[in-house]
Structure formats: C-alpha cells, structure tokens
Amino acid sequence: MNVLAPLETLFTVERGSDLPLPPDLLTLFGHLQFPPRQGRPYVIGNFVTTLDGVVTLNEPGHVSGGDISGFNRHDQMVMGLLRATADAVIVGAGTLRSAPKHLWTAEYIYPPLSHAYRQLRTSLGKPVQPLNVIVSAHANINLDLPVFQSGQVPVVIVTTPDGLQRIREQHLPRSVQVLPVRTIHSTDSLDVRAILEAVNHVQRSEMILVEGGPQLMGDFFAEQSIDELFLTLAPQIAGRDGHIDRPGLVSGKRFAPEHPLWGTLIGVKRGGSHLFLRYAFEAVAFAF
Numbered sequence: 001m002n003v004l005a006p007l008e009t010l011f012t013v014e015r016g017s018d019l020p021l022p023p024d025l026l027t028l029f030g031h032l033q034f035p036p037r038q039g040r041p042y043v044i045g046n047f048v049t050t051l052d053g054v055v056t057l058n059e060p061g062h063v064s065g066g067d068i069s070g071f072n073r074h075d076q077m078v079m080g081l082l083r084a085t086a087d088a089v090i091v092g093a094g095t096l097r098s099a100p101k102h103l104w105t106a107e108y109i110y111p112p113l114s115h116a117y118r119q120l121r122t123s124l125g126k127p128v129q130p131l132n133v134i135v136s137a138h139a140n141i142n143l144d145l146p147v148f149q150s151g152q153v154p155v156v157i158v159t160t161p162d163g164l165q166r167i168r169e170q171h172l173p174r175s176v177q178v179l180p181v182r183t184i185h186s187t188d189s190l191d192v193r194a195i196l197e198a199v200n201h202v203q204r205s206e207m208i209l210v211e212g213g214p215q216l217m218g219d220f221f222a223e224q225s226i227d228e229l230f231l232t233l234a235p236q237i238a239g240r241d242g243h244i245d246r247p248g249l250v251s252g253k254r255f256a257p258e259h260p261l262w263g264t265l266i267g268v269k270r271g272g273s274h275l276f277l278r279y280a281f282e283a284v285a286f287a288f
C-alpha cells in the first residue's frame with residue numbers, strides 16, 4: 001500500500017489548544033483544535049459531498065460514502081480521526097441500512113492507523129470505542145447486524161415509545177441499550193436535544209460526532225445543534241436525472257431563503273484534488 005501523504009493545510013483559524021495527536025496523526029493531519037466546551041457536548045458533523053452536492057448515488061451497490069469520495073484514503077483517515085476524538089457517533093437508521101456491516105469506529109474506517117487512534121483515545125481519557133448511536137423512529141432494525149452482535153462497540157438505539165415496543169420483541173444483545181426519547185409535537189421525529197440528552201446520559205460526552213445521513217443532519221441543523229461541519233469535497237460530478245433522489249447533506253428540511261444557515265470557514269486542507277473543509281455554525285446554547 002502506498003504511504004499516505006500528509007494533508008496540506010491551506011487555511012486554519014486558531015480554535016483552542018491542540019489535541020494530543022500521536023506523531024503519525026500529527027504528521028498526516030496537522031494540529032487539531034476544538035474550542036473550549038460551554039457546559040455541554042460540542043457537536044460536529046462529518047460528510048463527504050461531490051462537487052455538485054450529491055452525498056449518495058442512491059443506486060443498488062453504490063450507496064456508500066466511499067462511492068462519493070472515491071474510497072479516498074485521506075477522507076477515511078480524517079473520518080477515523082474524528083471518530084477517535086468522539087465520545088459518541090450518531091447515525092440515522094437510513095445510514096445503517098446503507099452500510100449494514102459498518103462499525104462506527106476509527107479502526108473500522110481506516111485500519112492502518114488503528115494504533116494511533118487507540119493512543120489518541122487513551123491520551124484523551126476516553127473509552128476504547130465511541131458509543132454508536134442509531135436514531136430510528138420506527139425501529140425496524142435488524143439486530144443481527146455486526147454493530148449489535150460483534151460486542152466491539154457499545155450501542156444505543158434511540159427511538160419512539162412505539163419503536164421501543166417493537167424492538168423489545170427481538171432479543172437484545174448485552175452491548176445494546178434502547179432508549180425512548182420525546183418526539184417533536186405529534187410527529188415521529190425525535191427531538192434532537194432529547195437525543196443528545198439521552199446520549200450524554202449513557203456516555204458523558206464532551207464531543208459528539210454526527211455522521212448523518214441527510215435526514216438526521218437536516219434535523220440537527222433545524223434545531224441549530226451543529227457547532228461545526230467537517231466537509232470533504234470530492235472532485236467528481238455525480239449528476240441528477242430526476243429518476244432517483246440524490247440528496248445533498250440535508251434532506252427533509254428547508255432553510256433558505258427565509259432562514260438561511262450561514263457557516264464560517266475555519267479550515268481548509270488539501271489532499272490531492274480533495275478538499276477538507278471545516279465550517280463553524282451558530283448553535284443554540286442549551287443545557288441538560
């Protein structure tokens with residue numbers, strides 16, 4: 001395997017003190033800083049998008065983020081780094097359905113740096129693996145999937161009271177908890193603040209990583225619960241022909257022109273023709 005070249009830092013804004021990255025990660029990524037916490041978890045999102053804004057090709061056999069990034073190793077390395085800093089990684093059930101064999105761990109996405117990721121978690125005083133959180137209203141979830149059965153990661157399924165009933169009809173592995181959380185008004189949509197509260201209850205969290213997909217991300221943006229977005233821009237045009245839905249990183253919610261959400265650029269790195277962007281967003285201050 002070719003050795004991965006370091007990312008080139010083109011622009012960066014000071015955000016706080018440096019995380020104790022082990023040498024391999026420091027060389028590849030450069031310094032990583034997050035602002036001091038404000039008495040609540042800091043919430044970051046991570047997505048990869050094509051130049052024309054597509055985050056899933058949405059075709060049989062081509063529904064993964066890898067199809068978008070071109071299975072780019074820099075992107076996998078950064079995903080691993082963010083997972084290694086996170087106390088919990090949250091995904092929607094649609095993302096689980098599109099990647100049924102996945103574990104949301106640093107090692108799983110970029111095995112060559114397993115040792116460095118583990119070192120980082122140890123230095124940060126975090127448990128071996130981040131809590132994997134699956135968000136689902138209906139909880140039609142196959143509990144035979146590796147994320148539930150491997151025992152390698154602690155898992156929480158957050159769902160509605162109806163979802164809780166449904167999932168209790170299956171045998172629940174020991175590493176899996178199910179928590180019902182409140183919904184918004186009379187919908188099936190779980191309240192994002194309640195999701196974060198449930199996550200923090202199971203695993204006290206300084207840093208929570210949201211890896212989507214678009215529907216969950218829309219809900220997080222709608223409730224102004226994203227502090228930062230790490231966005232990989234992959235240099236391909238995927239196109240849309242109107243026959244299949246090819247969402248951007250938000251679906252199911254509309255912001256502009258009435259309430260556009262503007263971000264502030266705080267970082268740009270380059271790996272070949274891929275760009276690694278970092279945007280800060282105004283998140284609502286909340287307390288549990």
Ligand SMILES: NC(=O)c1ccc[n+]([C@@H]2O[C@H](COP(=O)([O-])OP(=O)(O)OC[C@H]3O[C@@H](n4cnc5c(N)ncnc54)[C@H](OP(=O)(O)O)[C@@H]3O)[C@@H](O)[C@H]2O)c1
Pocket residue numbers: 046047048049054055056057058063064065068091092093094095096098135136137138139140188189190191192211212213214215216217219251
């Ligand atoms: N390019 C990238 O970086 C990236 C990142 C992530 C995902 N993706 C792609 O995105 C596609 C999936 O899109 P998606 O929009 O379906 O993903 P999603 O947001 O992961 O999944 C949607 C499902 O998650 C549950 N859900 C999400 N928000 C909820 C809320 N607030 N309350 C209750 N349930 C909630 C619901 O599950 P139930 O139906 O079970 O109730 C909903 O149907 C996949 O192809 C995946 O590969 C791409």
